[in-house]
Amino acid sequence: MTLPVEIAPSILNADWTRLAEQIRDAEAAGIDWISLDVMDGNFVPPITFGAQMASAVRSLTGLPIEAHLMVEHPEDHIEEFIEAGVNCVTIHIEATRHPHRLLQQISEAGVDAGITLNPGTPLTEIEAVLPICDRVQIMSVNPGWGGQRFIPESLQRITQARQLLDANGREHAHVAVDGGVNESTIAAIVEAGANWLVAGSAVYNDRESVADAVARLRRALASD
Ligand code: DX5
Secondary structure (H helix, E strand, O other): OOOOOOOEEEEHOOOOHHHHHHHHHHHHHOOEEEEEEEOOOOOOOOEOOOHHHHHHHHOOOOOOOEEEEOOOOHHHHHHHHHHHHOOOEEEEHHHHHHHHHHHHHHOOOOOOEEEEEEOOOOOOHHHHHHOOOOEEEEEOOOOOOOOOOOOOHHHEEEEEHHHHHHHHHOOOOOEEEEOOOOOHHHHHHHOOOOOOEEEOOOOOOOOOOOOHHHHHHHHHHOOO
């Protein structure tokens, strides 16, 4: 099964003083999702925002929204993001003792359940939850910051994630990639098996408009 390639700008690198405009620009540029990088200052050093931001973004766009919870004890926060109206909640396998239960809880709420893992976490850690997840997100940078360099060893992890999902009857589940997705890495990332791409600084930067940035990514995909 070949899943369509979807691009999900992360607002982490957007200009938050004009967030409504930045989201509208991304929507007009033809992106597919909006990704929210939720950071608690514990699981990762920075602190970004909570469910109130999810509610605000929900009021600004009809696009599906993904909440990437880079937080300790995601079990304490899942409900508020679901209530805020997100369409996917992605939790870190490293952040909870009960990933299976939490992914069940997310799915039972009618929300896509995502599992993600840091670059240093073996893929074997997520094997037990593969049958109940709607996506596996490969972190291709160490989480916490935008604008980092893509970790090249992530490519083989992307392929492994696709193979593991297919082996578990989850051909419809996405392989997502987060970190260092840009015009020079996007083709290899998709070639490796990813179909759902978070892009922060490649979409929101001070070099070009959002429209031009998204077009650049799409061209890099098309030229492959
Ligand atoms: C890491 C963040 C970033 C962000 C994307 O914690 O999750 O990966 O979404 O940032 P870029 O696309 O600039 O690497």
